[in-house]
Amino acid sequence: MKGNDFKGKNYLVTGGGRGIGRSIALKLAEQGGNILINYRNDEESARKTLRECTSIGAGASIFKADLSTMEGITALAEYCSGTYGHLDGLVNNSGIYEGETLEEISYESWQKVMATNINPVLFLTRALAKQLKTSKGSSVVNISSVLGFVSDKYGFAYQSSKAAIIHLTRSLAKSLGPDVRVNSVSPGFIMTDMNRDGWGDSEFKSKVEKKTILKRWGKSEEIAEAACFLLSSSASYITGANIVVDGGISL
C-alpha cells in the first residue's frame, strides 16, 4: 500500500464505532482519510472512535442509523451524500450474530439477522453507487466470514447471510465495474465484542487456538489491514474477490 493512498479521500464505515469497523476507520484515518462512522446503538464507542480519528488529524463524523431498516439505509445514504460530494470507499462492516441451531431458530430471528447483515450490502451500496462512481478508483469492501463457506450447527441465519455477502460481492462487482471495484473479506475468529462469550471461555478459546493453523485468535487490526489493502490502489486489478483472513482455521 502506498503511504498516502487514502489522503484527502472520503470513506464510510458501517458499524465503525467498535470492533473490526473501528480498526478499519482508524487505519484509514492514520493515512489521512476522512471517515464517516455509522453506528446503531453504542454512541459512546462511536464518539470515542471519532475522537481517536480527529486526534490524529482526520476529518471524521458519526451518524446513527439502524441499517436493518430501509429508513436507516436511506437516512445514512442521504447524510453521506450531503457530507461528501464524492465517496472513495464504502465498507459494509456492520453485522450481528445469533447462534441458534436448526431446532431453535425462529422466523423473527432469521429475518432480523438477514435484514441486518445483507440489506445494507445491497441497498446502501446501490444508494451510494452514483457517489462512488464520481471518484476515480473507488471501491466497496464487504465483511463476510469464514462461516459464509464453512458450515456449522450453530448460527443458521448468520452463515447464510455471510454466504449471501460473498455472492452479492461478485454480482455487485459485475454491476458496478469498471468504475467501482467490489470485494469481500472473510475473517475467522477475531477477538471483538461479537464473540466475547467465546474468547472469554478458556475452554472454547483454546479449542479455537488448537484448530487454527496459526494457533491464535485474530485481531481486528489484522482484518483492517486486508480491508484497507482492498480499498487501496495496490488492489487496482482486484474485483469480485473474497480474501480469507482466518489464521488457516477454514483449511
Ligand SMILES: NC(=O)c1ccc[n+]([C@@H]2O[C@H](COP(=O)([O-])OP(=O)(O)OC[C@H]3O[C@@H](n4cnc5c(N)ncnc54)[C@H](OP(=O)(O)O)[C@@H]3O)[C@@H](O)[C@H]2O)c1
Ligand atoms: N469477530 C469475529 O470473529 C468476526 C468473524 C467473522 C466476521 N465478522 C464480521 O465482522 C463484522 C464486524 O463484527 P465485529 O466482530 O467487529 O462485531 P461487534 O464488535 O459486535 O461490532 C458490530 C458492529 O455492527 C454494528 N451494527 C450491528 N447491527 C447494526 C445495525 N442494525 N445498524 C447499524 N450498525 C449495526 C454495531 O453498532 P453499535 O456499536 O452501535 O452496536 C457495531 O458497531 C460483522 O459483519 C461480523 O459478522 C466478525
